[in-house]
Each structure stands twice: as C-alpha cells, then as structure tokens.
Amino acid sequence: MELPTPPLLHTHSAMKSTSSILLIKLFILQCSLSLLCVAVAQQDFDFFYFVQQWPGSYCDTKASCCYPTTGKPATDFGIHGLWPNYKDGSYPSNCDPDSHFNRSQVSDLISRMQRSWPTLACPRGDGSLFWSHEWEKHGTCSESVLDQHHYFKTALNLKETLGLLPILQSAGINPDGGSYSLSRIRGAIKDALGFTPWIECNVDASGNSQLYQVYVCIDNQGSNTIECPVLPTGSKCASTVQFPSF
Template identity: 40%
Template sequence: MARKTFNAQAHSLCLLVLVIVDAAAARGDVVSANASGEAMAQREFDYFALALQWPGSYCQRTRHCCSSSACCQSNPLAEFTIHGLWPDYNDGHYPSCCRDSDFSIKKISSLMPELQKHWPSLSCGSPSLCHGGKGIRQIFLYLNRNLLRSQFPDEKKHGTCSYPVILDEYSYFSVALDLYFKYNITKILSNEGILASNAETYSVEDIISAIKKAVGALPLLECRRGNGLNGDASSAISWLIVNEPFAPFNVL
C-alpha cells in the first residue's frame, strides 16, 4: 500500500482539530436558537474541539485584499492559527447560537494583540449572526473592525454554547489562546524537522508520530489538495486524548 504523504507548503490546506474534553461539562440544558432566532432548549455538550489551520493555502486562494485580511499583510503567516474552539456532541452534532447577551468590548481589550496575531481574519467576508443580529453580536462587529473578521462569525454560532463551562467572552477567548499556546503544533512539528516547504513532502505517519510524541494524543488532520500539491492524497487522522479538564482524549 502506498504511503500517505503531506506536502507542507503554502499551497496545502491543513485543518488540525484537537479535541478537548471538559470533565466538568455543562450541567443541564442551555438556551439555543433556531434559524429564525427563536429560543429552544439545548442539551449539554460533551467536549470542546480546538481547530487550528495552516493559513498559507487559504491565503494563496485569496482573490482580493482588504484591510481586515491577514492574508494581505506584508509578512506572510508562517504558523498554524486558530480556526475555532467548538463545543461538540459525541454523536457528531453540535450546539449553536445558544445565548444572546450583551457584551462589553473592554472585557477582551487585553487579549486583542494576541487574537489579532494568532486568531486572524483570513478573508474579507461578512459575518453571519445568530438571534437576528442582537445582543452578543457586538463582539463580532467590534472584532470585524479589528482584523478578526472571518473567523469569529463561526464562533458566534458555536462559542456562545460553551456556557456554563466557560462563563463569558473573556474566558472563552482566553481559554482558546491558552490551549493554542499549550499545544503549539507549529513548534511540535518544527522540533521533528517538519517545516513548511515548497519542495519537501512529509508522510502522514510522521506527522501523527510527532504530535503524539509531544502531547500523547492523535490528531484529526484534514489535508485538502491545493494548486501547488504534487498529487498527494488528502488524509484524516484523529486525536487520542486523556480525560481530564481541557486535555486531549480519543474520540474514536
């Protein structure tokens, strides 16, 4: 059988999902909303998924620039960036649009420099909002004006469902950043000689081994063929994770 390979270059799209369990998972139902913004009962979620992405390929496909897109900055992004922190269910479904509460911009002002660097906008698209565009949307409208436009609309949909494990907006973004720094995938791969390159190709097995060696867990690695790939197959792998608060565990 041919060995699966991954070309770690700017043209390949990699989405790395690290599944995080919260042993003190939310107790009881929370409030969700349907497509029309009507409130519904929402069952507690089972775990968090921290999704990280390699921005090079996304930026390579960008057709136009705007001031809010990190793809248009003079220095190209050269590390995995945060794609999202999502509450999920074990059955493959997920909660969305759970809470509609007011937000104070001051709550995350101290996090803005790190968010702009490690959770940047990669597009110029407009956000989609829950609850008919009321309440907590203020955070996303603010972040849109601060170079974080494309990633956070999805967190509007998913991030509001992290309550009551994560109680407010500051805690939500702070936890995401803490996990990002704790499981530094860019550094982990670099330490094993796996670097972004326009020429080098790495086996999926080597990538799995490098991450498992560092964190004791298997990654869910999704690689999609881009314009610059050498015919390498897409691949998917899952994480092995231990069952303690905000630590990796195996979901398969």
C-alpha cells in the first residue's frame, strides 16, 4: 500500500516547481530584453559620415602641421573619420567610456592605417592618439554594428573604394595650388560616386578658401554609399576654392 506523501514534501515539491517556473520565466524575459537591447542598439544611429581630409590644406594654415614619425604622408586624401550620425543633424559621441583603443586589436591593419589614416597633429606621433580619439569619440557609438577591428577595417576599405584624388584628377582638378569652382569639384565627385558630397573648406594664412574635407554618407551598416539624409554644418566654402599642393 502506497503511503500518502507528507504535507511537508508536497509543499517542498510545489516550491521547487514554482521556483523552476520563475527561473524559466526570468530566463525568457532576460533573453527577450537582450534581443530588444540589441535591436535598439543597432538602430542607435541612422548613417555614417565618412570624412576624408586633404593634408595640404591641413598644413597650409597658421597652425601648420607635424608629419608623423613614419615620415611625410603620401600626396593623397587621408581618412579623418567614420562618424555615426542622426537624421536630425545631431550625433552620438563617447558612447562607451570603458572601450579604449587597443592597438593589438588592429595590429594587422596598422601599416594600412599609417598610409591611409595618418596623423598631422603636433607634436608628431605614430597615429595612436589620433586613432584612439576617433575610436573613443565615434567608433564606440557603432559597436553594435562594428567592433573595433571592423570599424577601422571598414573605414580603410571605404578609402580604397571612394578614392577622391583620382576622381578629381580625372576631371582636371589637381592639387597644384590652382583655384577651381566649388560646383565643379562637387559635380566631379557626384558623377563618380552617384551621390552628392559635402565639401568643407578652411582658410589659409592669406585668407584663401581651400578644399579641406569631403564628407560622403554611408548607410548604418557601413556598407553602401547613400545620399546624405542631412548635410553637415561645418565651414562652408567660397564659390571658388584653392586646391593646395602637398
């Protein structure tokens, strides 16, 4: 004859069952929240500005410049950054104060970064401070899409795909100190890339408006060039700008 289970054992079994159900529900809730957080994080910005800088304009100012410890950079546009942005014109920055630039994570990219993403700031350096600034201010805001290695690799690949100097030279626009109409420069880049760039200028010691930076918009996966949802508010150019030598 089967003996009845003591009430205490019934209670203990019920408690274990209830605890198990609660744990399962908690696990499901955590998983759901994690997926939700990932989805939200992936939509935390709308697009990238991919910004390339003309070194001759950077150096031809009162502040001048310092060549990196690896020597004078090539006569070519260099990467300034890959910057997450919102469609309303604002942008996120310094999104993860615990995520620091780690040179070892991009060790296989360093030679490419030195060629295509050189520093011109003074005092001269090897590029690490520049890359650290770009990662910590901008790159950390795209970590849901691009980890540190892929952030830098994506920018380097974009530089190869969106090479500006050959585009301009093929249109007869050369870095020879001459002046060119802003519409001609913008038109040459748009004809080559299919999308309208934003041109930023600076002013040299003599007061000339110079071709300084070119912004091209990239989708929020860092994959495709797109029409800019909103244009930057940086330094605008005169109708005619100088393209200084370097």
